[in-house]
Amino acid sequence: MMTRLRLQAMAAAMAMAFILSGSLPAISQTAATPAAAAPSQAAVAPSAAVAPSIVAPEKARKAAPAPRTGGSGHVYLLRGLLNVFSLGMDDLAAKLQARGVSASVYNHAEWQSLADEIAAKYKAGKHGTVILIGHSLGADAVMIMAEYLGKKGVPVALVVPFDGTGSYAASSNVASVMNLTQRDYAYMKRGSGFRGQLQNIDVSKDSSIDHITIDKSARLHNMVVGRVLGLLGRGGGAPKPANTSASAASTSGAAAATPAPSAAAAAPATAAAAPKAQ
Numbered sequence: 699m700m701t702r703l704r705l706q707a708m709a710a711a712m713a714m715a716f717i718l719s720g721s722l723p724a725i726s727q728t729a730a731t732p733a734a735a736a737p738s739q740a741a742v743a744p745s746a747a748v749a750p751s752i753v754a755p756e757k758a759r760k761a762a763p764a765p766r767t768g769g770s771g772h773v774y775l776l777r778g779l780l781n782v783f784s785l786g787m788d789d790l791a792a793k794l795q796a797r798g799v800s801a802s803v804y805n806h807a808e809w810q811s812l813a814d815e816i817a818a819k820y821k822a823g824k825h826g827t828v829i830l831i832g833h834s835l836g837a838d839a840v841m842i843m844a845e846y847l848g849k850k851g852v853p854v855a856l857v858v859p860f861d862g863t864g865s866y867a868a869s870s871n872v873a874s875v876m877n878l879t880q881r882d883y884a885y886m887k888r889g890s891g892f893r894g895q896l897q898n899i900d901v902s903k904d905s906s907i908d909h910i911t912i913d914k915s916a917r918l919h920n921m922v923v924g925r926v927l928g929l930l931g932r933g934g935g936a937p938k939p940a941n942t943s944a945s946a947a948s949t950s951g952a953a954a955a956t957p958a959p960s961a962a963a964a965a966p967a968t969a970a971a972a973p974k975a976q
Contacts, residue, residue, distance in 0.1 A: 806839040
């Protein structure tokens with residue numbers, strides 16, 4: 699009995715010694731440290747998880763073709779049906795890029811979102827001259843897109859349809875239309891307020907050109923590149939429609955400079971119905 703009491707007394711004395719020396723609080727703090735550290739580690743984890751999603755879009759933006767700012771301008775080329783029958787637009791874009799012109803290719807179905815992007819950049823003072831080129835349904839789309847840009851106050855320096863599927867009216871914000879076609883029902887016409895240059899260049903007498911090959915014609919590419927370079931002040935000039943009949947290649951009006959934004963605000967003529975299937 700006495701031994702048990704002595705042992706209990708010794709245990710109580712040792713516990714008191716630990717408390718007085720601070721050893722027990724130290725042990726409690728050590729045990730609590732991992733729990734306290736856990737929130738910090740959890741806070742780091744979300745940042746690590748977010749990092750890849752932040753980097754990836756940035757890389758995508760750098761890889762995507764972006765319009766140049768200022769007066770250098772940008773050429774937008776639109777392909778036709780199924781995005782596979784108008785690869786001449788890609789070839790033409792490469793030729794323009796080789797001459798130092800900023801150019802990019804899209805599907806005709808993207809015309810409205812593309813126009814909204816152009817309008818936003820133009821209003822922010824971050825977009826220069828706008829040039830639109832398209833083949834087949836892409837040709838229809840660039841005419842409609844030009845009118846849409848007019849409603850947003852954006853002038854269009856040049857529209858080049860390659861064999862559209864119908865006739866469309868040039869809107870008042872467009873300075874020049876060079877329509878390349880091999881069917882007379884796809885001639886473009888003057889819309890309300892249009893004061894620019896309008897050309898309907900009929901190449902139907904050229905046996906090497908049809909609806910599928912017109913966008914790939916080296917001769918027509920040279921004409922377009924020359925016109926674009928002339929507009930951007932890099933040489934070139936108005937096209938000379940060689941090997942086309944005099945009656946088929948018609949020019950209406952004198953060449954006009956890019957209209958001021960105020961002119962673009964005028965109500966554009968209503969374009970024809972939405973693009974028809976090829």
